Amino acid sequence: MLIALYILLSLLLLYISYKDIKDAEYNSFYFYFLIxxxxxxxxxxxxxxxxxxxxYLALFLSHILKTKYIDYIGDGDVDLYILLFMIxxxxxxxxxxxxxxxxxILVNLAKNYWRKKKDSGVRLVPYISFALFILMLFDLFKEKVL
Known part of the structure; x- marks a missing residue:
């Protein structure tokens, strides 16, 4: 059951990362599935x-603080970090x-070096997903799942 949930989590993170790269869009509907x-x-x-x-309290406070006081933090980055701290x-x-x-940092430095147009925004959700996959692979090779 645990491995099936990890596979479902991986597929959902891949889709959310794809949407974040393609459309720069974060849909809270999928975040509820992540929760x-x-x-x-x-x-x-x-x-x-x-x-x-x-x-859950930290997620609630993050939501309140982002909507009232902070304009420069992305929707999904901080929430995904907070949520992954649970496991x-x-x-x-x-x-x-x-x-x-x-x-x-490395990917965006490389992109800005080869492009003439500098990209000031960083979409962290794909990189968080990548880091989660790396940790899952290391744990699978050690024969335990996270």
Missing amino acids: IIISAIAILKEVSYIKICLI FDFEKFLILIIISTLSA
């Missing part, structure tokens, strides 16, 4: 209910942040 899938994974992994509730311990979460940030 359900990641919550199910967390429950199956026996994550404490306190941590799950705190993640990771702190060390793996930091590795996820490092891999996604470094890959975004």
Whole structure:
């Protein structure tokens, strides 16, 4: 069951990343599916209910603060980071942040070097998905799933 949820999570993240690259659009409808899938994974992994509730509170506060006070943070980036913290311990979460940030920096530096037009915006959702896939591959080779 856990592997099926990880496969479903991977497919959904691939689709969300594709939509983010193609249309620069973040649809909250798919984010609700992410919440359900990641919550199910967390429950199956026996994550404490306190941590799950705190993640839901952080998502709620993130939504309130973004709509009222902050204009420059993207819709899906911060929420996806917060949501993925539900299934990771702190060390793996930091590795996820490092891999996604470094890959975004390297790819955007390369794109800006070869293009004449400089791109000021970075869409982080594909890089977060890439970092999640890297962590999943390392865990599969170690014969455990996250």
